[in-house]
Amino acid sequence: MLAVVQSTTPTLTLKDYKSEVKPTWCPGCGDFGVLNATLRSMAALKLPVDQTVVVSGIGCSSRFPHFIRTFGFHSVHGRALPVAQGLKMARPDLTVIAVGGDGDFFSIGVGHLVHAALRNIDITAIVMDNETYGLTKGQTSPTSPHGHKTKSSPYGLLASQFNPVATALSLNVSFVARGYSARPKELAALIEQATLHRGFSFVHVLSPCPTFYNTFDAWDAAVTPLPEDHDPSSRLKALEYALDSEKQYIGLFYREERPTMERVTREVVEPREFRIDEYIQRYA
Numbered sequence: 001m002l003a004v005v006q007s008t009t010p011t012l013t014l015k016d017y018k019s020e021v022k023p024t025w026c027p028g029c030g031d032f033g034v035l036n037a038t039l040r041s042m043a044a045l046k047l048p049v050d051q052t053v054v055v056s057g058i059g060c061s062s063r064f065p066h067f068i069r070t071f072g073f074h075s076v077h078g079r080a081l082p083v084a085q086g087l088k089m090a091r092p093d094l095t096v097i098a099v100g101g102d103g104d105f106f107s108i109g110v111g112h113l114v115h116a117a118l119r120n121i122d123i124t125a126i127v128m129d130n131e132t133y134g135l136t137k138g139q140t141s142p143t144s145p146h147g148h149k150t151k152s153s154p155y156g157l158l159a160s161q162f163n164p165v166a167t168a169l170s171l172n173v174s175f176v177a178r179g180y181s182a183r184p185k186e187l188a189a190l191i192e193q194a195t196l197h198r199g200f201s202f203v204h205v206l207s208p209c210p211t212f213y214n215t216f217d218a219w220d221a222a223v224t225p226l227p228e229d230h231d232p233s234s235r236l237k238a239l240e241y242a243l244d245s246e247k248q249y250i251g252l253f254y255r256e257e258r259p260t261m262e263r264v265t266r267e268v269v270e271p272r273e274f275r276i277d278e279y280i281q282r283y284a
């Protein structure tokens with residue numbers, strides 16, 4: 001079933017979703033591939049630009065909304081998910097996409113990931129994971145590997161590595177996928193499915209930072225499509241693939257249809273007119 005409002009205009013192409021702002025990322029940044037894939041998915045779904053909102057936190061990856069011609073909200077570090085969920089609760093007619101980096105989603109914002117999973121509000125999260133804090137010049141993030149040496153960890157990172165896909169699966173996120181920025185066609189197909197999924201969709205994207213931590217060669221070697229016979233209704237099997245320490249599986253790990261909070265709320269709470277002017281008066 002479609003979870004998005006589709007335009008009746010048949011002529012939208014990738015270019016129609018590009019804003020006039022040119023991306024300010026370093027040459028070769030993985031986020032270019034993610035942007036391309038997202039624009040492709042929007043064009044394939046013919047999303048109306050005036051009924052689509054891209055929300056981000058803070059980081060190189062969080063500059064995303066500036067480069068897309070939909071509505072956008074460049075929020076606060078770690079807060080893309082609360083803003084996106086609030087928006088969808090208030091305006092369930094909109095297509096809402098939350099984007100950001102590994103620091104944004106798994107450091108400062110990780111608590112919001114837990115509650116987004118529990119609420120199952122119909123938004124899509126695209127996390128560009130470069131295993132580093134790109135914007136602040138290469139400090140470790142939760143997805144940096146154990147032993148990783150940086151200016152902030154001169155003796156090597158002493159903490160262990162966060163596993164985003166295994167975490168999303170254990171939180172029972174209703175749609176869990178992984179893509180690779182160097183494979184934008186496959187990634188576009190995943191983002192398209194995630195947008196169509198009715199519920200909280202989590203797309204983990206391997207998106208290297210060649211300036212501070214170049215993982216292109218390592219990921220070229222490790223990225224492996226999930227086996228064709230993988231059954232995305234099996235959370236246990238999905239977890240097994242997510243926990244593989246050698247391979248980085250890409251594809252749809254898990255999908256489950258279950259009620260979304262913005263819908264259930266409207267079934268149990270009688271709708272009434274909200275007067276913003278009266279509300280503001282309370283605090284005058």
Ligand SMILES: Cc1ncc(C[n+]2csc(CCOP(=O)(O)OP(=O)(O)O)c2C)c(N)n1
Pocket residue numbers: 058059060061062077100101102103104105108128130132133134135136141
């Ligand atoms: C409340 C707050 N704490 C810290 C920062 C500094 N800061 C800005 S971006 C960032 C991390 C960026 O890393 P990530 O989210 O992985 O995005 P990337 O730049 O790698 O795409 C940090 C720590 C901030 N802007 N606000």
Ligand code: SF4
Pocket residue numbers: 024025026028029030031060061130134135208209210211212
């Ligand atoms: S610092 Fe890294 S993540 Fe940021 S734009 Fe440059 S390559 Fe991309």
Ligand SMILES: [Mg+2]
Pocket residue numbers: 059101102103128129130131132133134141
């Ligand atoms: Mg990062």
